Amino acid sequence: MNPLRANGERLWQSLMNLAAIGATPKGGVRRITLTELDRQGRDRFAAWAKEAGMSVRVDAIGNMFARRAGADDSLPPVMTGSHLDTQPSGGKFDGAYGVMAGLEVVRRLNDLGMRTRAPIEVAAWTNEEGSRFVPTMMGSGVYAGVYEAEKMLLQKDVDGVSVGEALKAIGYQGEAKPIKVGAYFEAHIEQGPVLENTGTTIGAVQGALGQRWFDVVILGQDSHAGPTPMELRKDALLAASKLVVEVNRVARTYPDNARATVGHLRVSPNSRNVVPGRVDMTLDVRNAKDETLLAMVEDLKKCAAAIAAECKVGVEVREVLYFAPSHFDPRLIDSVRESAKALGLTCREIVSGAAHDAVYMARIAPTAMVFVPCEGGLSHNELENARPDEIAAGCSVLLNAMLAAAGVAQESSGQARAA
């Protein structure tokens, strides 16, 4: 069978149309979860899904599922999706792309008059970003049984509004129960620079890195920069700096997509002519393999202890998050790779450095993701951008991979137009 191609222009227009809801002056989107703007985004998605002949149901945590019936509608659906909420200063593509690409898959099947054996569903997960309510990936987490809906409904934002209250206020608390999912796909911008840097259009995502996050406190002693000789100092910033250098060295030493980052660092008293007595910093360590992740952490703890002794400071390292590495389904990953090949697209294996709704879905269903490049690897930023041809290419890969998973029930006369 010749591969199908998505209608890239229609997909792009839907993305831009959706991006108008919460558009920011700099070209980004601010559509925070469970706000009035989120309601508008959800309403538009529901309207488009219904126009495409789909039924829409909503569950207790506000996840939306648009369904296109299969020839055998009793089969578990082949699902795709992502999220419609954005970061406070977010872009047009993070999340929205995965939902709109799912919609385009259905629209294209409609164009062609194609029926799939299994039903197709497009999900819009609630609160993936976690910027208003923690934790992140709340909706898919509830669906996958990681979190209990009842508890999540009680989570509050900084103004004391609960998830349950916010859901009711926008009219998106439903009663649909979770169903078994046959396969789950998610299209997403890479949010990193690898595809762009290697001139690759499609990333066949193998899984997501495991993560361990730490808070680090370094306690030295404030002293005057002038009168205090170097050998009598207990400089917390010197110790912190040595640790930052080690964090980067360790990440470059280990295999399995090792990454380690100090993103946040605060100096006290932070005055030009005072040797710093205290530094608070974070440490984010990631690896594709659990055992390598642990080895990195052990190595870094030894570095921290050695630096503490050398700089005569105290160092406390406290773990605040652990997120196991996840592995996607080999058969579905193959299907993504084969779809890209059939479409004549460059494709490479890639590991997702960030977590996505697909990471939770992988716990309950065979799962794969399709990455496309984003400009400069930039995301969570109003300047987030992607090329229309690559956005379309990712959707075409999604279309063919989903079709392979769902099976084709009957081919229409429209098939000829697909090539």
Add this chain to the structure above:
Amino acid sequence: MNPLRANGERLWQSLMNLAAIGATPKGGVRRITLTELDRQGRDRFAAWAKEAGMSVRVDAIGNMFARRAGADDSLPPVMTGSHLDTQPSGGKFDGAYGVMAGLEVVRRLNDLGMRTRAPIEVAAWTNEEGSRFVPTMMGSGVYAGVYEAEKMLLQKDVDGVSVGEALKAIGYQGEAKPIKVGAYFEAHIEQGPVLENTGTTIGAVQGALGQRWFDVVILGQDSHAGPTPMELRKDALLAASKLVVEVNRVARTYPDNARATVGHLRVSPNSRNVVPGRVDMTLDVRNAKDETLLAMVEDLKKCAAAIAAECKVGVEVREVLYFAPSHFDPRLIDSVRESAKALGLTCREIVSGAAHDAVYMARIAPTAMVFVPCEGGLSHNELENARPDEIAAGCSVLLNAMLAAAGVAQESSGQARAA
């Protein structure tokens, strides 16, 4: 002649009495320059000086000079002093010690009925701290001709109040003109740990370190901590950390009391899972010799350029302050050392890491300083502390050194009581 000894108990009581003006709950002092509390401190000093038989004059920038006539009152005075203003969270000793020690010198001479050949003056310099109005050491700077009084009177605080307005409001703008000074001494707590760490009571200060201050901006690129491989990062914090490590290495490599400090560092966007795209930091480099100071700076600039290339970031280094090394008067330094020896006190040569009013006075008069230890080297802090016996010892050294400089005109019968 047997050395004289100050009345340590009286000196300590005066210090504690003065510290009640602006006392903070933690035992410190907040007596910011040219405020109502500064007025109260000045009034108390003036009252005590008059009780001790001294005349008090005030100049255009608010510097106070309490004068004890000499046998030959036409001789240039032997002057001592320091400042009565404090940091916002200051201590009881920084500045106040030098003024109260000067007062005790006069009180002790009165006890003994001793006349000096040259007059004795005790100065209280305006705005040494610079925490309300910049620059620091404003009063002594004007006296030494470093700054013009007219310009300094226009300097404003954050509320828009000028030095001139503040001086008038507290009634301390006078008309006294600068006079030639025969010798200048200043007693001060060390504000560093050297004397305490070496078990020494008296520091015979050789001069003050030269200083060069810089603002450093490091520009990399924000990126996601998860999806961005180590080799594709432009991590501004990694570059900054490498520079902090080099700053400390360079300071330990160079001779002549080399010191270098990064006291302030700000990370952007400073988010746990974002590779930092920008760091703003300061650099404070000090050395006793001008040529060594310059060599350190050149070395550090080379380090910064190498780090910029290695980390693929931009580094800008901009000089914001230069303060030449100062050298005190060898004869007066000898006199301090000899006074300490005669009193049976341990004494060592020391270089002041910080600037003091004495640094400006050294430009127009032979100058020396007497340092005494402070607890843990702590200063500019409410917990600043010093031992009464060491406070007294420093004052006794000051007394004998000033007496040597001023000359004794006649000895009273009280002399026998001095030993």
